Amino acid sequence: xQMISVNGAELSSMDLGRDKGSAVVMLxxxxxxxxxxxxxxxxxxxxxxxxxxxxxxxxHGGSSIPGSGFDLDSQAADxxxxxxxxxxxxxxxxxxxxxxxALVALRFALRHPRQLRRLVLVDAPMPARDYVAPSxxxxxxxxxxxxxxxxxxxxxxxxxxxxxxxxLSALFFGSTxxxxxxxxxxxxDAELAALDRPVxxxxxxxxxxxxxxxxxxxxxxxxxxxxxxxxHYVIEESPAALRALVDRFLSVDGAxxxxxAA
Numbered sequence: 001x002q003m004i005s006v007n008g009a010e011l012s013s014m015d016l017g018r019d020k021g022s023a024v025v026m027l028x029x030x031x032x033x034x035x036x037x038x039x040x041x042x043x044x045x046x047x048x049x050x051x052x053x054x055x056x057x058x059x060h061g062g063s064s065i066p067g068s069g070f071d072l073d074s075q076a077a078d079x080x081x082x083x084x085x086x087x088x089x090x091x092x093x094x095x096x097x098x099x100x101x102a103l104v105a106l107r108f109a110l111r112h113p114r115q116l117r118r119l120v121l122v123d124a125p126m127p128a129r130d131y132v133a134p135s136x137x138x139x140x141x142x143x144x145x146x147x148x149x150x151x152x153x154x155x156x157x158x159x160x161x162x163x164x165x166x167x168l169s170a171l172f173f174g175s176t177x178x179x180x181x182x183x184x185x186x187x188x189d190a191e192l193a194a195l196d197r198p199v200x201x202x203x204x205x206x207x208x209x210x211x212x213x214x215x216x217x218x219x220x221x222x223x224x225x226x227x228x229x230x231x232h233y234v235i236e237e238s239p240a241a242l243r244a245l246v247d248r249f250l251s252v253d254g255a256x257x258x259x260x261a262a
Contacts, residue, residue: 012062017047027101034061
Protein backbone atom coordinates (compact mmCIF):
# COMPACT_ATOMS: atom_id res chain seq x y z
CA UNK A 1 0.00 0.00 0.00
CA GLN A 2 1.28 3.47 -0.89
CA MET A 3 0.12 6.98 0.01
CA ILE A 4 0.09 9.64 -2.69
CA SER A 5 -0.02 13.35 -1.85
CA VAL A 6 -2.37 15.31 -4.10
CA ASN A 7 -4.09 18.68 -3.86
CA GLY A 8 -5.35 18.75 -0.27
CA ALA A 9 -5.57 14.98 0.14
CA GLU A 10 -3.62 11.76 0.70
CA LEU A 11 -4.67 8.89 -1.55
CA SER A 12 -4.17 5.23 -0.69
CA SER A 13 -3.03 3.13 -3.66
CA MET A 14 -1.71 -0.30 -4.61
CA ASP A 15 0.04 -1.76 -7.65
CA LEU A 16 -0.59 -5.36 -8.76
CA GLY A 17 1.30 -7.33 -11.40
CA ARG A 18 3.92 -4.60 -11.74
CA ASP A 19 6.11 -6.29 -14.35
CA LYS A 20 3.35 -7.60 -16.58
CA GLY A 21 1.86 -6.17 -19.77
CA SER A 22 0.03 -2.91 -20.29
CA ALA A 23 -1.28 -0.94 -17.32
CA VAL A 24 -4.90 -0.51 -16.25
CA VAL A 25 -6.12 1.87 -13.53
CA MET A 26 -9.42 1.02 -11.86
CA LEU A 27 -11.73 3.54 -10.18
CA UNK A 28 -14.52 2.71 -7.72
CA UNK A 29 -17.91 4.30 -7.08
CA UNK A 30 -19.09 6.98 -4.68
CA UNK A 31 -19.87 6.79 -0.96
CA UNK A 32 -19.62 3.05 -0.17
CA UNK A 33 -16.98 2.22 -2.79
CA UNK A 34 -13.23 1.82 -2.36
CA UNK A 35 -10.45 -0.06 -4.15
CA UNK A 36 -11.53 -3.27 -2.40
CA UNK A 37 -14.63 -3.11 -4.62
CA UNK A 38 -12.42 -4.20 -7.54
CA UNK A 39 -9.70 -6.15 -5.74
CA UNK A 40 -10.84 -9.77 -5.47
CA UNK A 41 -13.39 -10.17 -8.24
CA UNK A 42 -11.73 -8.25 -11.09
CA UNK A 43 -8.34 -6.66 -10.32
CA UNK A 44 -6.48 -9.66 -8.93
CA UNK A 45 -7.45 -12.02 -11.80
CA UNK A 46 -6.59 -9.33 -14.37
CA UNK A 47 -3.18 -8.76 -12.78
CA UNK A 48 -2.04 -12.19 -13.97
CA UNK A 49 -1.56 -10.74 -17.47
CA UNK A 50 -1.22 -6.99 -16.93
CA UNK A 51 -0.28 -4.34 -14.42
CA UNK A 52 -3.25 -3.14 -12.36
CA UNK A 53 -3.28 0.04 -10.28
CA UNK A 54 -6.00 0.62 -7.68
CA UNK A 55 -6.57 3.63 -5.46
CA UNK A 56 -9.08 4.99 -2.96
CA UNK A 57 -10.50 8.24 -4.24
CA UNK A 58 -10.45 11.22 -1.92
CA UNK A 59 -12.80 10.74 1.01
CA HIS A 60 -12.97 6.96 0.55
CA GLY A 61 -11.29 3.84 1.93
CA GLY A 62 -7.82 4.51 3.29
CA SER A 63 -7.55 7.97 1.74
CA SER A 64 -7.97 11.19 3.70
CA ILE A 65 -11.23 13.15 3.84
CA PRO A 66 -10.55 16.69 2.60
CA GLY A 67 -13.17 19.38 2.83
CA SER A 68 -13.34 19.93 -0.93
CA GLY A 69 -12.18 18.69 -4.33
CA PHE A 70 -14.98 16.25 -5.19
CA ASP A 71 -15.75 17.89 -8.55
CA LEU A 72 -14.77 15.95 -11.67
CA ASP A 73 -11.87 18.19 -12.68
CA SER A 74 -10.25 17.86 -9.25
CA GLN A 75 -10.75 14.11 -9.20
CA ALA A 76 -9.37 13.81 -12.75
CA ALA A 77 -6.31 15.68 -11.46
CA ASP A 78 -6.11 13.13 -8.62
CA UNK A 79 -6.11 10.37 -11.22
CA UNK A 80 -3.33 12.14 -13.11
CA UNK A 81 -1.28 12.22 -9.91
CA UNK A 82 -1.85 8.49 -9.33
CA UNK A 83 -0.74 7.71 -12.88
CA UNK A 84 2.39 9.84 -12.44
CA UNK A 85 3.20 8.31 -9.04
CA UNK A 86 3.21 4.83 -10.53
CA UNK A 87 5.47 5.89 -13.41
CA UNK A 88 2.79 5.56 -16.10
CA UNK A 89 2.75 9.10 -17.51
CA UNK A 90 4.85 8.17 -20.52
CA UNK A 91 2.51 5.50 -21.86
CA UNK A 92 -1.20 5.25 -22.73
CA UNK A 93 -3.10 3.45 -19.97
CA UNK A 94 -6.42 1.63 -19.81
CA UNK A 95 -9.02 3.09 -17.45
CA UNK A 96 -11.87 1.10 -15.88
CA UNK A 97 -14.37 2.99 -13.73
CA UNK A 98 -17.66 2.14 -12.03
CA UNK A 99 -20.38 4.71 -11.32
CA UNK A 100 -18.74 7.95 -10.11
CA UNK A 101 -15.36 6.39 -10.91
CA ALA A 102 -16.56 6.02 -14.50
CA LEU A 103 -17.39 9.72 -14.64
CA VAL A 104 -13.91 10.60 -13.32
CA ALA A 105 -12.32 8.28 -15.90
CA LEU A 106 -14.39 9.82 -18.68
CA ARG A 107 -13.46 13.37 -17.64
CA PHE A 108 -9.78 12.36 -17.61
CA ALA A 109 -10.13 10.75 -21.05
CA LEU A 110 -11.67 13.91 -22.50
CA ARG A 111 -8.93 16.10 -21.01
CA HIS A 112 -6.00 13.76 -21.75
CA PRO A 113 -6.90 11.53 -24.72
CA ARG A 114 -3.26 10.86 -25.62
CA GLN A 115 -2.75 9.24 -22.20
CA LEU A 116 -5.61 6.81 -22.84
CA ARG A 117 -5.45 3.46 -24.66
CA ARG A 118 -8.89 2.02 -23.87
CA LEU A 119 -11.75 3.09 -21.61
CA VAL A 120 -14.30 0.96 -19.76
CA LEU A 121 -17.30 2.76 -18.26
CA VAL A 122 -19.36 0.57 -15.94
CA ASP A 123 -22.84 2.00 -15.33
CA ALA A 124 -21.68 5.60 -15.66
CA PRO A 125 -24.49 7.76 -14.16
CA MET A 126 -24.19 10.78 -16.47
CA PRO A 127 -25.20 13.37 -15.42
CA ALA A 128 -24.52 12.75 -11.76
CA ARG A 129 -26.79 15.57 -10.69
CA ASP A 130 -29.73 13.61 -12.14
CA TYR A 131 -28.75 10.03 -11.28
CA VAL A 132 -26.62 10.30 -8.13
CA ALA A 133 -27.74 13.41 -6.29
CA PRO A 134 -31.40 12.38 -5.70
CA SER A 135 -30.38 9.39 -3.57
CA UNK A 136 -28.16 11.60 -1.40
CA UNK A 137 -30.28 14.73 -1.01
CA UNK A 138 -32.24 13.29 1.88
CA UNK A 139 -29.12 12.94 4.03
CA UNK A 140 -29.45 16.26 5.81
CA UNK A 141 -28.94 15.25 9.44
CA UNK A 142 -27.24 12.55 11.55
CA UNK A 143 -30.60 10.79 11.91
CA UNK A 144 -31.10 10.80 8.13
CA UNK A 145 -27.58 9.45 7.67
CA UNK A 146 -28.33 6.61 10.09
CA UNK A 147 -31.38 5.74 7.98
CA UNK A 148 -29.28 5.89 4.81
CA UNK A 149 -26.72 3.50 6.31
CA UNK A 150 -29.47 1.17 7.48
CA UNK A 151 -31.15 1.05 4.06
CA UNK A 152 -28.17 1.14 1.69
CA UNK A 153 -25.32 -0.62 3.50
CA UNK A 154 -27.05 -3.82 4.49
CA UNK A 155 -24.02 -6.00 3.72
CA UNK A 156 -21.75 -4.30 6.27
CA UNK A 157 -21.64 -5.12 9.97
CA UNK A 158 -19.62 -4.38 13.07
CA UNK A 159 -16.53 -2.18 12.91
CA UNK A 160 -16.57 -1.90 9.12
CA UNK A 161 -20.07 -0.48 9.25
CA UNK A 162 -19.18 1.93 12.06
CA UNK A 163 -16.04 3.18 10.29
CA UNK A 164 -17.97 3.79 7.09
CA UNK A 165 -20.72 5.56 9.05
CA UNK A 166 -18.10 7.92 10.51
CA UNK A 167 -16.55 8.51 7.10
CA LEU A 168 -19.93 9.28 5.53
CA SER A 169 -20.67 11.73 8.31
CA ALA A 170 -17.49 13.63 7.43
CA LEU A 171 -18.32 13.50 3.71
CA PHE A 172 -21.93 14.63 4.01
CA PHE A 173 -21.57 17.23 6.75
CA GLY A 174 -17.93 18.33 6.54
CA SER A 175 -17.16 18.55 2.82
CA THR A 176 -18.41 19.97 -0.47
CA UNK A 177 -19.34 16.51 -1.76
CA UNK A 178 -23.06 17.17 -2.22
CA UNK A 179 -22.53 20.62 -3.74
CA UNK A 180 -20.00 19.19 -6.16
CA UNK A 181 -22.27 16.29 -7.20
CA UNK A 182 -25.19 18.65 -7.74
CA UNK A 183 -23.01 20.66 -10.15
CA UNK A 184 -22.08 17.64 -12.31
CA UNK A 185 -23.75 18.05 -15.70
CA UNK A 186 -23.42 15.80 -18.75
CA UNK A 187 -20.23 15.97 -20.74
CA UNK A 188 -20.80 18.03 -23.94
CA ASP A 189 -21.77 15.90 -26.92
CA ALA A 190 -19.17 17.61 -29.10
CA GLU A 191 -16.39 16.58 -26.70
CA LEU A 192 -17.70 13.02 -26.48
CA ALA A 193 -17.90 12.77 -30.26
CA ALA A 194 -14.25 13.85 -30.52
CA LEU A 195 -12.93 11.05 -28.26
CA ASP A 196 -11.24 8.76 -30.78
CA ARG A 197 -10.53 5.87 -28.43
CA PRO A 198 -12.19 2.46 -27.99
CA VAL A 199 -14.80 2.58 -25.23
CA UNK A 200 -16.63 -0.34 -23.63
CA UNK A 201 -19.91 0.58 -21.93
CA UNK A 202 -21.18 -2.01 -19.44
CA UNK A 203 -24.62 -1.47 -17.91
CA UNK A 204 -27.11 -3.53 -15.97
CA UNK A 205 -30.35 -4.26 -17.79
CA UNK A 206 -32.20 -3.18 -14.63
CA UNK A 207 -30.01 -0.17 -13.93
CA UNK A 208 -31.72 3.22 -13.55
CA UNK A 209 -28.72 4.64 -15.45
CA UNK A 210 -29.26 2.63 -18.65
CA UNK A 211 -30.48 5.66 -20.63
CA UNK A 212 -27.12 7.31 -19.94
CA UNK A 213 -25.36 4.31 -21.47
CA UNK A 214 -27.54 4.45 -24.57
CA UNK A 215 -26.75 8.16 -24.98
CA UNK A 216 -23.02 7.49 -24.66
CA UNK A 217 -23.32 4.71 -27.25
CA UNK A 218 -24.91 7.12 -29.72
CA UNK A 219 -22.36 9.85 -29.06
CA UNK A 220 -18.96 8.21 -28.58
CA UNK A 221 -17.58 7.28 -32.02
CA UNK A 222 -15.84 4.02 -31.05
CA UNK A 223 -18.12 2.63 -28.36
CA UNK A 224 -19.87 -0.67 -27.79
CA UNK A 225 -22.52 -1.39 -25.17
CA UNK A 226 -22.78 -4.67 -23.24
CA UNK A 227 -25.79 -5.37 -21.03
CA UNK A 228 -25.59 -7.66 -18.01
CA UNK A 229 -28.46 -9.17 -16.06
CA UNK A 230 -28.18 -6.92 -13.01
CA UNK A 231 -28.80 -3.42 -11.67
CA HIS A 232 -26.41 -0.55 -11.02
CA TYR A 233 -24.00 -2.39 -8.72
CA VAL A 234 -22.47 -4.44 -11.51
CA ILE A 235 -19.25 -5.33 -9.64
CA GLU A 236 -21.17 -7.00 -6.83
CA GLU A 237 -24.05 -8.43 -8.86
CA SER A 238 -22.26 -9.81 -11.96
CA PRO A 239 -18.53 -9.96 -11.15
CA ALA A 240 -17.60 -12.93 -13.34
CA ALA A 241 -19.40 -11.61 -16.41
CA LEU A 242 -17.93 -8.15 -15.89
CA ARG A 243 -14.40 -9.55 -15.49
CA ALA A 244 -14.75 -11.54 -18.71
CA LEU A 245 -15.94 -8.50 -20.66
CA VAL A 246 -13.16 -6.27 -19.34
CA ASP A 247 -10.47 -8.89 -19.92
CA ARG A 248 -11.59 -9.50 -23.50
CA PHE A 249 -11.88 -5.80 -24.33
CA LEU A 250 -8.48 -4.86 -22.91
CA SER A 251 -6.80 -7.81 -24.62
CA VAL A 252 -7.81 -6.76 -28.16
CA ASP A 253 -5.32 -4.62 -30.09
CA GLY A 254 -7.72 -3.23 -32.67
CA ALA A 255 -10.90 -1.18 -32.38
CA UNK A 256 -14.07 -2.83 -31.02
CA UNK A 257 -17.08 -3.48 -33.16
CA UNK A 258 -19.61 -0.70 -33.07
CA UNK A 259 -23.14 -1.19 -31.78
CA UNK A 260 -24.82 -3.04 -28.96
CA ALA A 261 -24.45 -6.60 -27.75
CA ALA A 262 -27.06 -8.24 -25.55
